[in-house]
Amino acid sequence: MQQPLYILTEDTQRTQGRSAQDSNIRAGKAVANAVRTTLGPRGMDKMLVDASGTVVVTNDGATILGEMDIEHPAAQMIVEVAETQEESVGDGTTTAAVLAGELLVRAEDLLDGDLHPTVVVEGYDEAAGVALAAIDELVLDADLDDDLLARVAESSMTGKGTGDVSAEALAERVVAAVRHVTADGDIDRDSIHITTHTGASSSATRLIEGVVVDKDPVVDAMPRSVSDATVAVVDVKLDVRKSAVDTEYSITSVDQLDAALDAEETELRGYASALADAGVDVLFCTKKIDDRVASHLARAGILAFGNVKGSDATAIARAVGARRLGTVADVDPADLGHADAVDIERFGGDDLVVVEGSAAAAAVTLLLRGGTEHVVDELERAVTDAVDGVVAAVESGGVVPGAGATEIAVASRVREAASHIAGRKQLAVEAFADAVEALPRTLAENTGMDPIDAMVDLRTHHEREGRAGIIAGGRSGAVADPVEYGIFDPAAVKRAAVGSAAEAATMILRIDDVIAAR
Numbered sequence: 001m002q003q004p005l006y007i008l009t010e011d012t013q014r015t016q017g018r019s020a021q022d023s024n025i026r027a028g029k030a031v032a033n034a035v036r037t038t039l040g041p042r043g044m045d046k047m048l049v050d051a052s053g054t055v056v057v058t059n060d061g062a063t064i065l066g067e068m069d070i071e072h073p074a075a076q077m078i079v080e081v082a083e084t085q086e087e088s089v090g091d092g093t094t095t096a097a098v099l100a101g102e103l104l105v106r107a108e109d110l111l112d113g114d115l116h117p118t119v120v121v122e123g124y125d126e127a128a129g130v131a132l133a134a135i136d137e138l139v140l141d142a143d144l145d146d147d148l149l150a151r152v153a154e155s156s157m158t159g160k161g162t163g164d165v166s167a168e169a170l171a172e173r174v175v176a177a178v179r180h181v182t183a184d185g186d187i188d189r190d191s192i193h194i195t196t197h198t199g200a201s202s203s204a205t206r207l208i209e210g211v212v213v214d215k216d217p218v219v220d221a222m223p224r225s226v227s228d229a230t231v232a233v234v235d236v237k238l239d240v241r242k243s244a245v246d247t248e249y250s251i252t253s254v255d256q257l258d259a260a261l262d263a264e265e266t267e268l269r270g271y272a273s274a275l276a277d278a279g280v281d282v283l284f285c286t287k288k289i290d291d292r293v294a295s296h297l298a299r300a301g302i303l304a305f306g307n308v309k310g311s312d313a314t315a316i317a318r319a320v321g322a323r324r325l326g327t328v329a330d331v332d333p334a335d336l337g338h339a340d341a342v343d344i345e346r347f348g349g350d351d352l353v354v355v356e357g358s359a360a361a362a363a364v365t366l367l368l369r370g371g372t373e374h375v376v377d378e379l380e381r382a383v384t385d386a387v388d389g390v391v392a393a394v395e396s397g398g399v400v401p402g403a404g405a406t407e408i409a410v411a412s413r414v415r416e417a418a419s420h421i422a423g424r425k426q427l428a429v430e431a432f433a434d435a436v437e438a439l440p441r442t443l444a445e446n447t448g449m450d451p452i453d454a455m456v457d458l459r460t461h462h463e464r465e466g467r468a469g470i471i472a473g474g475r476s477g478a479v480a481d482p483v484e485y486g487i488f489d490p491a492a493v494k495r496a497a498v499g500s501a502a503e504a505a506t507m508i509l510r511i512d513d514v515i516a517a518r
Contacts, residue, residue: 095493
């Protein structure tokens with residue numbers, strides 16, 4: 001008799017056919033369901049506790065999925081959808097994950113009806129193209145002025161905790177920060193810094209035209225506040241120079257020792273003298289500053305900070321218009337920057353350096369305050385989403401109606417396109433429309449509305465008025481035109497969510513064999 005041929009090891013587990021598809025679909029649905037209840041203005045938070053006991057309380061989809069310990073490969077694909085959404089446009093991670101899960105749910109029904117996975121994939125691809133075209137047509141013909149962008153920022157922060165500071169006040173600061181780093185229509189997103197610090201209520205949040213650095217001066221005797229400051233940023237160690245090779249010096253007399261010490265002191269004093277002669281008032285050094293150099297700097301009235309992180313040094317240089325220097329000898333005034341003020345401010349029990357670079361500063365900082373670490377962490381996530389949402393609206397193609405109105409319009413357009421498609425692929429296109437409609441349905445559920453009644457009202461209002469969304473208010477929500485309530489979303493966020501969710505769902509549906517080594 002012929003002996004069996006083993007290709008895989010005995011520990012390898014293999015799942016094939018419909019069993020593999022069912023397993024992958026269930027995993028994708030489970031991940032999507034984990035963040036579904038966080039969607040919308042009345043979405044709930046999740047508490048995540050890791051093995052070390054660290055607690056994270058958040059409403060942000062990307063953070064939730066990132067903190068979860070997910071092993072299933074198909075489930076990890078849904079997590080990657082949220083990560084891609086976060087990296088590309090910075091917002092809409094929950095929307096993308098929920099949509100991907102809904103596409104898998106609808107596909108499961110089609111597979112149960114003996115529709116081939118390839119037909120489902122082709123239908124989803126075609127429906128995604130129709131959806132993206134519909135989003136482009138829904139972009140509002142409106143000027144992206146400060147008021148409209150503030151509404152976009154508010155919508156991005158919807159449902160996230162902002163403490164006792166209003167979303168409107170935060171939105172205004174976010175828009176001001178984005179405007180500050182905008183030049184000739186281009187936004188330098190990297191020049192918007194977000195810093196958090198506990199010890200005060202969130203209403204103490206500030207917008208600083210400059211940067212905030214967590215450093216102490218090298219000598220306590222240095223001034224704590226300098227106005228109209230000339231700033232130098234250097235990348236050289238202010239210490240006694242050392243030879244690159246091992247050397248020994250033979251000293252045979254006290255005079256020789258004194259001469260060596262005098263030369264060393266002269267060198268150290270020379271660093272401070274060179275900076276003082278160049279008119280430097282504040283020094284930021286990324287290397288060590290010798291204690292003797294620090295004393296000379298203090299006597300010269302120079303406020304100095306040593307061992308500054310490279311990223312902080314870059315931010316400071318941008319804020320004050322300085323160049324990072326590799327030497328303090330023969331400093332060119334053009335290489336120095338200017339700050340309206342450099343202050344060491346007390347926040348709780350810590351000192352922070354606030355560098356205000358003037359109205360021409362190329363960097364801004366949103367200093368977020370909160371009573372606890374959990375509050376400031378969630379506030380940081382909310383403000384980050386708001387900043388990214390405003391940037392996406394300005395750079396990537398305007399805004400569309402929010403509150404689920406865009407999804408209702410897209411689903412209607414996709415369903416209309418399905419009526420012109422022959423064959424079984426039509427069923428997949430219609431399923432795509434149903435999946436998109438699951439987003440406003442989820443909004444209605446989280447708001448406290450009856451989802452069936454809400455969907456009927458949404459479709460009716462959309463057909464009659466042209467726009468319809470879920471507006472949170474009172475004990476539950478209502479169906480109305482979101483534009484009238486100032487609810488807008490960046491069109492780029494919707495495009496990215498549809499594109500990434502469709503790609504992930506179709507990739508999972510194509511898998512019919514899972515080979516896992518233990």
